[in-house]
Amino acid sequence: MQARLLNCGPRFRLNRTFRKIAENAMKLQRHNAIRDLVAHSLVSNQDELRRKLRRRGFEVTQATLSRDIHELRLSKGPSGYSLPNGNGTATALVDDGPPSVAEMIESFGLRVRQAMNQVVVRTVMGGAQPVAAALDHEGWPEVVGTVAGDDTVLVICPDLRRAAEVEARLRTILES
Numbered sequence: 001m002q003a004r005l006l007n008c009g010p011r012f013r014l015n016r017t018f019r020k021i022a023e024n025a026m027k028l029q030r031h032n033a034i035r036d037l038v039a040h041s042l043v044s045n046q047d048e049l050r051r052k053l054r055r056r057g058f059e060v061t062q063a064t065l066s067r068d069i070h071e072l073r074l075s076k077g078p079s080g081y082s083l084p085n086g087n088g089t090a091t092a093l094v095d096d097g098p099p100s101v102a103e104m105i106e107s108f109g110l111r112v113r114q115a116m117n118q119v120v121v122r123t124v125m126g127g128a129q130p131v132a133a134a135l136d137h138e139g140w141p142e143v144v145g146t147v148a149g150d151d152t153v154l155v156i157c158p159d160l161r162r163a164a165e166v167e168a169r170l171r172t173i174l175e176s
Contacts, residue, residue: 027068030058034068035083044080046126062126062150070130073099076107104134105173112174114167117160121153121170128153142166 033056034049043049046065053060060068073084108127113120123131132148135155142162147154155170157163 030060031068031072033058034072034074038074038081038083042080049081063129066126066129069126070099070133075099075103076124098137099130099134101131101134101138101140101170102173104131105170106176109170109174112167112170114163117157117163119155119157119163119167119170121155123151123153125151127151140166140169 030053033053037043037049037052037056041052043052046062046069049069050060050062050065053065069081074081075084076082104127105121108123108131109121110124111122113122121128121131128148128151132146132153135143135146135153142157142165144156144158146156155163155166157166
């Protein structure tokens with residue numbers, strides 16, 4: 001199989017495999033920097049984390065940062081972001097699965113409202129993607145699919161009755 005070359009400007013052409021390796025290495029470095037920042041300093045929101053990463057040489061978009069937060073399973077509480085094991089040490093987790101819908105709604109959810117056969121979930125800025133991913137991963141039978149923006153998740157259900165069930169279930173989680 002012949003490797004395809006990507007045109008990366010007039011002077012550089014990178015092999016697609018090499019580019020993927022470089023992207024993964026940068027992601028690993030960025031994840032390590034995020035872990036270090038969260039473990040050793042107060043990080044109260046995504047914008048603050050983005051600024052601290054920029055000072056360390058990582059320019060990231062809000063979407064990338066939101067994915068990183070989801071992949072690292074960071075949780076957000078009154079004192080800001082924290083690591084899944086509750087501190088800065090890199091101990092292994094017993095539960096290595098993705099976060100649950102309940103964890104994501106508790107961390108990012110603001111309001112839930114039904115609109116016909118759909119449920120609209122409002123979240124903090126940057127919280128919609130993790131909430132939608134958790135809903136998709138858990139595979140609720142009442143949910144046909146989700147669409148996420150920055151702060152809104154549209155949950156599509158097959159009919160009004162199931163949308164009401166999803167709204168009630170999410171509202172219970174949100175209000176607990």
